[in-house]
Amino acid sequence: MSSAQQRLNAISPRTAWEPFTPTRRSRWDELKAAHLLRRAAFGASGPDVARAVQAGLEETLDQLFAPGSGSAAFDADADRLEEGAVASGDARQLEAAWMHRLLNSPFPLRERLTLFWHDHFATSQAKVDNLALMRDQVATLRRDALGNFPEMLHAMTRDPAMLIWLDSNTNRKGAANENYAREVFELFSLGLGNYSEQDIREAARALTGWSVRDARAHFDPAQHDDSEKTVFEQRGRFTSGDIVRLCLGRPACAMFLVRKLFQELVSDAGQPSEELLAPLAEGFRQRDFDIAWLVRRMLGSWLFYSDAAIQQRVKSPVELIVGTVKALEGRVGPVQAAASSAELGQRLYFPPSVKGWDGGRLWLNSSTLMRRQNLAFEVTRGIGESARCDPARLVREQGLRTADDMAGFFLRLFHQTADHPQRARIVEQLEVEAAAGPQHPFAQPARTARLARAAAHLALTLPEYQLG
Structure with missing residues (x-):
């Protein structure tokens, strides 16, 4: 067993997610402030770290979770930069436009989470081959990055780039394509082992009827299978919205998302137990999958400032x-x-x-x-x-x-x-x-x-x- 795993195993679930409170033995100092700013804001200058130490943890968290000074003007300029990149037809210009946000955004936590969700709902221009749709998908992820996960999952289910990427664009009544149904269960909401092949087949039928027309998601009732389906032992004339609702209602959903965010923000060096993550998963579910609540609870916790988290992730x-x-x-x-x-x-x-x-x-x-x-x-x-x-x-x-x-x-x-x-x-x-x-x-x-x-x-x- 690795030392990182041993450190995780030694942490009590009862105290892991309690708010970090400085003590004589564990001060709020440069090490902890820099750790927070690396995970939440891609890093910081020496003066930025010093200001965070002076401000204290709670005030620093407040600042991270609020748009910084000039955010609206920055976003407007960044939007124009992306529009120009799309018009150029050059993918590398669009990549650079996003990198501009990553380097300079006055709201770095939002950009940090946008990149995480881009990886979570991984969609590639290599297949979509439409810069405008890719730009729009990332804009949706940015809008919901610290918002409500159900809204994000609904949006991705009808996102034009996603429809093309996972072949939902050709998902028709009588010829259901299972790609999106499989990935929405396995990669986007539940994880392996929490659904059956029959669930996938039935969910695929519920997802029929969507396509992309004029760069927008279009629903054709004539191509939607309106008959009854059985998903997760529930029966009904399910639609795409029902599939999202059923996923969110599964106990595995909150745990799956909490684990992914733990690996992204806390540590990827060991595997946290379900017992350790259970308090977060329960709170996340009770708050209707409020992403900001979950992220702040992680970033403000005792565990986050322990040796089980500091320097326990490889930088992307x-x-x-x-x-x-x-x-x-x-x-x-x-x-x-x-x-x-x-x-x-x-x-x-x-x-x-x-x-x-x-x-x-x-x-x-x-x-x-x-x-x-x-x-x-x-x-x-x-x-x-x-x-x-x-x-x-x-x-x-x-x-x-x-x-x-x-x-x-x-x-x-x-x-x-x-x-x-x-x-x-x-x-x-x-x-x-x-x-x-x-x-x-x-x-x-x-x-x-x-x-x-x-x-x-x-x-x-x-x-x-x-x-x-």
């Missing part, structure tokens, strides 16, 4: 890229960032299958690890036409001069501790770097900048930086 490519840029208080062009994410295995609008991205430790292999190391080099050197990440500026602002000071600063920035076991090794490498260049006084600014970039790069390439 988007998390890695956006988090690094935010920490360095830099800028990177969304086209470049979206391309880097795709190279690392997460191409926006192109999940590899209906199951989404495998995620977790499968983000890491010899190829992607090398690319992640190269990305750290590119970001710290400002490589790329639109890269504006400058570790040297941060060093100048802090008034840092020595290799030891720079090592401590970047270790604290990226790892929330200056007393890292690798600090001495990093200092040694920086001193070698310093000795290799010109030593006259006029070379000092260039030498400082070179050391700053090297220190940031060395801190970013430590193995644990891949964990969030």
